[in-house]
Amino acid sequence: MNLDDKLRQKARQEDVPVPEEFSRRVEETLSHLPARRTRPHIWRRYLGGVSAAVVALAFILPNSSAAMADTMASLPLVGPLFQVITVRTYEQEEGKNHVSIAAPQISQQGSGTGAQEINEEVEAYVDQLIADYEQTVQSDGYYTLDVTWEVVTNTENWFTLRINSDLIMASGNHQERYYHIDVPSGERKRLSDLFPEDYDYISVISEELKTQMRQRMEADEGEYYWLEGSTQLGSYFFDAIDPNQDFYFNSQGNIVIPFDKYEVAPGSMGSPSFTLATPELYEQLQYHP
Amino acid sequence: MEELQWFTDQVQEQEKAMYRLAMGILGNSEDAADAAQEAILTAYQKLPTLRRKESFRPWLMRILTNECYAILRRRKKVVSLDEISHLPAVSGGEENLQLWQAVCGLNQQLRAVVVLYYYDGFSGKEIGTILGITEANVKTRLSRARKHLRILLEGST
Structure with missing residues (x-):
């Protein structure tokens, strides 16, 4: 038997042990594979870390609540034509899980459908984040998610809203989405x-x-x-x-x-x-x- | 759902091979787990681009290699023969791990080729594709590795 054959035989006979931690990371990754999204954005999760207790129900403040009325009363003025407020908050902190989502809504004065179109898209996006969270906490995990918004540009010509999401599951993942409006026409632009x-x-x-x-x-x-x-x-x-x-x-x-x-x-x-x-x-x- | 199950089964089958390759390139199990995790997520995302399902194994290994090298570059690790020539000793089942221990004694460039060739049964051409090197380079590395392994295994084969 030549050396090559000996080496192959030895490799077959040997059972190289895979560390438990490695196997655990592989299994966790496989059991939390995110649904594939179409462009423009892919939602990826980082998994691993420590097993966590299943958390209790989260809550959402509806637009009609008293708390929301207070929020509405203190609208931050971000521009002459476009205002952005947090219309929904979703907070949960228990054990190793922490979730904080501030969902914005653009209000628009004047003509154009840009704000409405973006609001609908943002709402669907936030719904998806919440659904992902609720699905994840039913299994073991270590989940920290913060979703915030920011007005990037607000001039007489252009309006841009950015949604930031920071997800940490052992490692971190930062994701941004941008929404733009041509201010003179009020229309959404890509x-x-x-x-x-x-x-x-x-x-x-x-x-x-x-x-x-x-x-x-x-x-x-x-x-x-x-x-x-x-x-x-x-x-x-x-x-x-x-x-x-x-x-x-x-x-x-x-x-x-x-x-x-x-x-x-x-x-x-x-x-x-x-x-x-x-x-x-x-x-x-x-x-x- | 069927596709997800298929993917999960395939990855689970390759877990040991992934560990060996990532260890071969990165030299420590923590980094290897990071690379495997990244590779699984990337592979799942890229799965629709895989035209031939039977190519899954080398395809996954290539993604894993990418992630391993990215981690090496990102962390500015200079992989030299000196630094990597002594990987931590393998624990458990020592008596039948002479080859693995010998492989751990090789430098990083040789380790990855040996792992893919002797443990995973890939051809020189496939290894070239996985590691992003020429087939001739694979043969050269294998030849060098054999010399080392012969010495390292002397008396134990």
Whole structure:
């Protein structure tokens, strides 16, 4: 028997023990696999840690409650046309579980359906988060979820609302969603609305993103993206953005493309974002913050 | 639901192989568990892109490799032969783990190839795909590993 055969035989005979902790992490991950979501966002969970007691019922304050009436009375004025308030809160803290959700609602003066459309979408999103939570706490887990909102932009031209969700289950996962309204028309806008119909913004943005990813990897060994040609290790490459990829305008008026964890890089890279600088892109821009 | 069950079964079948590979690359079980967790979540998300279900095993191993290397890079770990040449001793069933202990004595580059070749039965071409190296490179590493293993196992085979 040659060495190769001996080694194979030995490998077959040996039963390398898998540590209990490793098996537990695998099992927990498998038993909490999130339902796959369609773009633009994927809800991923990090699992692991300590088993937790099943928590008691959570509660939701309906819009009609006395507490809500108080909230309504103290509306923070965030702009001349758009106001945002927390219309639902969902709080729960027991044992190792902590959940705090502040669900916003945009109120709009003047014409346009942007606020209504976004409110409906946000409501569905929050409902899903709550359903995910309730499903999760029925099994063992260690769950911390905070959902907050923030007005990113509110000018005479543009309104952007961001929903932040931070989920911690042994490790952490941060997720953002952005909702935009063109203030003069009051209509909801997405990335595809920013450019003329015949302009290939997808290619321009995608190419810039790939260039930036390469530059980051060259500059820092710790940076790693799923990018064809730049790494020997990738098998799933970022090729192009979704037509309605999430975005926002930063305070300088530049377009920022945020990605969720796992979208363009391994989970250990977190949620990377890129500020676009291609001049041509800004020349084509039909809306400005 | 059927797909979820299928995925769960497949991953469970590969648990030991995942542990060996992640340990082979990362060198400690805590990091290995992190990588496995990331890999499972990524694989499930990417499952619709897997055209041939029979390719699941090498596909999962490649995702796991990606996650392992990302963890290495992210944590700025410099994997050198010196640092990784002495992995913690394996506990439990020591008498029939001569090969595993010998593998743990190899450097990181050789460990991953040996694990995939001798324990998991992947071909040189498949290992190249999983690790993102050429088949020729796989053969070179295997050749080097054999020399080390022959010495390390001398007297125990």
